[in-house]
Amino acid sequence: MAxxxxxxxxxxxxxxxxxxxxxxxxxxxTLEQAEYLNWCVSWSRSIRDVLKDQGSLFLNLGSSPSxxxxxxxxxxxxxKDEKFVLQNTIHWxxxxxxxxxxxxxxxKGHFKPINSERFVNDCHEYIFHLTPTGSTPxxxxxxxxxxxxxxxxxxxxxxxxxxxxxRGNTWFIPYETIQCRDKDxxxxxxxxxxxxxxxxxxxxxxPDLVVMDPFxxxxxSWVAAIRCKVGxxxxxxxxxxxxxxxxEHASDLTIVWPDDSN
Ligand SMILES: C[S@@+](CC[C@H](N)C(=O)[O-])C[C@H]1O[C@@H](n2cnc3c(N)ncnc32)[C@H](O)[C@@H]1O
Numbered sequence: 001m002a003x004x005x006x007x008x009x010x011x012x013x014x015x016x017x018x019x020x021x022x023x024x025x026x027x028x029x030t031l032e033q034a035e036y037l038n039w040c041v042s043w044s045r046s047i048r049d050v051l052k053d054q055g056s057l058f059l060n061l062g063s064s065p066s067x068x069x070x071x072x073x074x075x076x077x078x079x080k081d082e083k084f085v086l087q088n089t090i091h092w093x094x095x096x097x098x099x100x101x102x103x104x105x106x107x108k109g110h111f112k113p114i115n116s117e118r119f120v121n122d123c124h125e126y127i128f129h130l131t132p133t134g135s136t137p138x139x140x141x142x143x144x145x146x147x148x149x150x151x152x153x154x155x156x157x158x159x160x161x162x163x164x165x166x167r168g169n170t171w172f173i174p175y176e177t178i179q180c181r182d183k184d185x186x187x188x189x190x191x192x193x194x195x196x197x198x199x200x201x202x203x204x205x206x207p208d209l210v211v212m213d214p215f216x217x218x219x220x221s222w223v224a225a226i227r228c229k230v231g232x233x234x235x236x237x238x239x240x241x242x243x244x245x246x247x248e249h250a251s252d253l254t255i256v257w258p259d260d261s262n
Contacts, residue, residue, distance in 0.1 A: 001046040001214060004234070009050045011203045011211045013196040013221050015060040015189070016040065020067060022188050026239040033070075037077045043214060048083040050212070054136050057084060058199040060092065060191055062125035065114065071126050078130065085134035090127040092195060093172045109174035127171070127199065139204040140166040171198060187218045187242060196224035207231055219246025226250060 019036040022029045031039065047057055059078075061071035078084055095109030111123045144164035153159050173194045178184035200211060209230040213221035216235035219242075225233040237243045 001043075001050055001236070004050045006049050007052050009047075009055060009210045009212045009234070010052055010206075011056050011058070011200055011209065012047050012051060012213065013058040013060075013199045013211065013224070014213045014215050015191050015217070016043070016215045018062055018064075018070060018189070020062075020064045020070070024188060024239065025241055033073070037074060040074050041077055041081050044078045044081065045083055047212075047214065048132065051132065053132050055132065056087075056136050056138075056199070056203040057130040058196070058203075059128045059130055060125060060195065061128065063122070065116070065119040065122070071128075075126075075128055084130035084132065086128060087131045087134050087136060088129035088138075088169060090129060090169045090171055092125045092127055092191075093123065093170055094125070094174060095121075095123040096172055109172065110177070127195070129199075129202075137204070138202050140202070142201040142204065143167050143198045171195075173198070186245060190217055190220055193220050193223050193227070196221040197227055200224060200228045200230065205230065210234070216242070216246055218242050219249045222246055222250045 017024065017027055017029045019029055019031055019033065044057075051057065059075075061074060063070050075086065079086060093109070095107070095111040097105055097107040100106050109123070111121050114121050141162065141164045145167050146163050147153055147159075147165055150163065152165075153161060153163055159165070173192050175192050176184075196213070200209070203209075205228045207229065209228075210232045211221070211225040211228075211230050212234040214236045216222065216237035219235065222233050222235055235246065237246065
């Protein structure tokens with residue numbers, strides 16, 4: 001990141017190692033907590049250096065029953081460093097059960113069951129939206145949802161007559177259903193492409209947008225950036241085999257540039 005021009009990146013969307021002992025190819029996910037937190041502060045400073053003053057850092061963090069406070073510890077460490085302000089907290093909901101209008105129980109999404117007499121299954125993670133001053137403008141309607149009761153469109157002046165309201169901070173994003181883990185998800189900790197895509201759209205898409213992921217994995221954020229037709233994407237990844245897969249995933253897509261009539 002030190003080789004990049006200062007203040008040149010609009011959006012960072014990333015999921016760092018969580019220090020939960022995950023078996024990555026190259027990276028050892030088992031640092032002492034203090035060392036891990038110091039390392040995280042050092043890369044968050046590097047991100048701030050390259051981020052524009054009105055930029056966004058979407059930081060996806062999860063936990064485990066054995067280390068339930070790690071996302072909060074990391075968030076507080078970054079906030080204590082005073083380079084970022086917490087502008088929004090989004091909950092990434094991986095699986096949920098709701099009662100539909102007919103009174104039926106409806107379960108959607110996927111989760112890894114925990115066999116425990118103490119802990120409930122873990123069906124969510126955090127996306128902390130960190131910004132340099134807390135006043136980065138966002139495009140709420142770009143990831144908005146339609147009004148359930150259409151009468152609200154004319155009732156509220158702020159709708160401007162549009163059938164789109166803010167989605168709020170609970171984002172239900174299920175993992176894609178896969179047949180074969182090794183082939184279809186050959187990395188132990190990916191996020192679904194829809195997650196970085198919604199983050200980029202929430203920040204606001206523009207053809208000259210520069211998006212970065214310092215922990216690229218197999219390239220979910222790169223694919224999202226291509227789908228959003230951003231101007232430039234920059235990624236970093238320690239493990240060469242993940243980089244090769246990221247390149248494969250990105251090149252599977254036809255890149256349609258904004259000024260391309262096709
Ligand atoms: C949680 S995973 C990211 C997965 C990614 N979001 C995806 O969907 O494919 C974190 C990644 O960070 C990588 N990593 C760890 N330390 C790194 C470093 N110093 N520089 C670049 N990548 C690193 C790991 O190899 C791992 O692939």
